[in-house]
Amino acid sequence: MGDRETDRILVERVQAGDKQAFGLLVTKYQRKLARLVSRMVRDPAEVEDIVQDSFIRAYRALPGFRNDSAFYTWLYRIGVNTAKNWLVSHGRKAPTSTSVDNEEAEGYDEADLLRDTDTPERLLMTKQIGETVNAAMEGLPEELRTAITLREIDGLSYEEIAQVMDCPIGTVRSRIFRARDAISAKLRPLLDVAPDKRW
Secondary structure, three states: OOOOHHHHHHHHHHOOOHHHHHHHHHHHHHHHHHHHOOOOOOOHHHHHHHHHHOOOOOOOOOHHHHOOOOHHHHHHHHHHHHHHHHHHOOOOOOOOOOOOOOHHHHOHHHHHHOOOOOHHHHHHHHHHHHHHHHHHHHOOOHHHHHHHHHHOOOOOHHHHHHHOOOOOOHHHHHHHHHHHHHHHHHHHHHHOOOOOOOO
């Protein structure tokens, strides 16, 4: 049984009044949703509140959910909209930190740092590349940053991103292309790649 089918069963149980089933959905998607929101809002305490608010909104709206899309696509859309509303109500404060958040840090393979082939120069270059990518991501307009995050970090399809962001698939493709292009432009000097070369 796939994720979408499992989610469908849990949603049907919630719609039938099983509150524990919703708890399972929260457990399953809380960290992913927090990672998405943390790309838009940098204050961890605010991210936690926005995620909690998103789940409350999802719970209240769940009786009307018809399984036309995947549950997580629907939930991500609620999360993105809740975060956007928070940004607007707080004067769209710009993120002040470009550090790697806890969620990303957990994904790093520490064993890589112990290999003999990793020279100090190579480790420094890897760190610089990571910092450059983070800074480039932070410098992107919100729509581009959200699209590239949903695609590259959360692994959503273009169709799912279009649903989450409530825009045509062509717009999603354009946003992801522009985001990748902006990140590539920042990486070129580090990687000594010709200006007309794209990867």
